[in-house]
Amino acid sequence: MPKKPSPRGASLAATAVGVLAVAAFVLYQLGVIDLEGLDASGGDVPSNDAAASASDTDQASAWLDEVRIEDENDPPGYDRAMFPHWSTVEGGCNTRETVLARDGQDVEADDECRAVSGTWNSVYDGESFTDSGDLDIDHMVPLKEGWRSGAHAWSTEQRERFANDLERSPQLWAVSASSNRSKGDSDPSDWMPPSEDFHCEYVAAWIEVKHEWDLTVDPDEETALREVLAGC
Numbered sequence: 001m002p003k004k005p006s007p008r009g010a011s012l013a014a015t016a017v018g019v020l021a022v023a024a025f026v027l028y029q030l031g032v033i034d035l036e037g038l039d040a041s042g043g044d045v046p047s048n049d050a051a052a053s054a055s056d057t058d059q060a061s062a063w064l065d066e067v068r069i070e071d072e073n074d075p076p077g078y079d080r081a082m083f084p085h086w087s088t089v090e091g092g093c094n095t096r097e098t099v100l101a102r103d104g105q106d107v108e109a110d111d112e113c114r115a116v117s118g119t120w121n122s123v124y125d126g127e128s129f130t131d132s133g134d135l136d137i138d139h140m141v142p143l144k145e146g147w148r149s150g151a152h153a154w155s156t157e158q159r160e161r162f163a164n165d166l167e168r169s170p171q172l173w174a175v176s177a178s179s180n181r182s183k184g185d186s187d188p189s190d191w192m193p194p195s196e197d198f199h200c201e202y203v204a205a206w207i208e209v210k211h212e213w214d215l216t217v218d219p220d221e222e223t224a225l226r227e228v229l230a231g232c
Contacts, residue, residue: 056204063207070217075147075148085163092111103120122176124183124194125179125193134177136177138172138180141209141215144185146162146215150214168212169212179193187218188206189218199232202228
């Protein structure tokens with residue numbers, strides 16, 4: 001199957017949203033603006049709703065139809081260091097801290113951009129936290145799964161963009177450390193979030209990431225994704 005097209009309008013919109021989000025977060029850290037009380041609809045501190053465009057079953061199914069279905073390939077040589085993360089976003093803020101600020105409520109950070117207070121809801125299991133140390137930043141498509149799905153052929157720079165993707169796809173999520181570590185590098189044929197209410201959004205986000213990054217899906221993975229979509 002030929003490489004999928006990238007809609008120019010969607011790409012430009014995603015880039016604009018990402019730039020505005022980073023700018024707002026940095027201004028907040030500098031005390032220039034006050035983000036307290038603003039919700040995601042204001043666009044100042046967008047929550048991780050990037051999967052909303054994929055939550056429609058028809059759209060997710062259409063994206064899945066465009067993804068290449070191939071038997072899984074696991075080339076030797078994988079190492080997490082081949083996917084550099086967490087990269088600096090702006091000043092002292094790295095990708096992890098940016099996601100914590102984006103996905104939490106009433107998040108306050110210190111002078112080094114570390115989240116020192118706030119509230120976070122882990123959509124994978126419905127647990128709530130007030131200590132950022134209890135959270136992991138999950139890669140929706142795990143790095144090793146990305147490697148098996150085509151990222152082994154990428155440059156280090158492309159793998160870094162994938163591992164720190166804040167704009168292009170719903171790849172990064174602040175979730176409970178326990179759920180993230182339970183997931184490991186599994187695809188949806190082997191692991192789904194404990195919260196069944198999140199299954200439809202989870203597979204939609206998974207499909208969107210694979211579609212956007214032109215990664216393959218193996219037959220068992222495809223079956224699992226379609227079974228979930230059928231019930232959404």
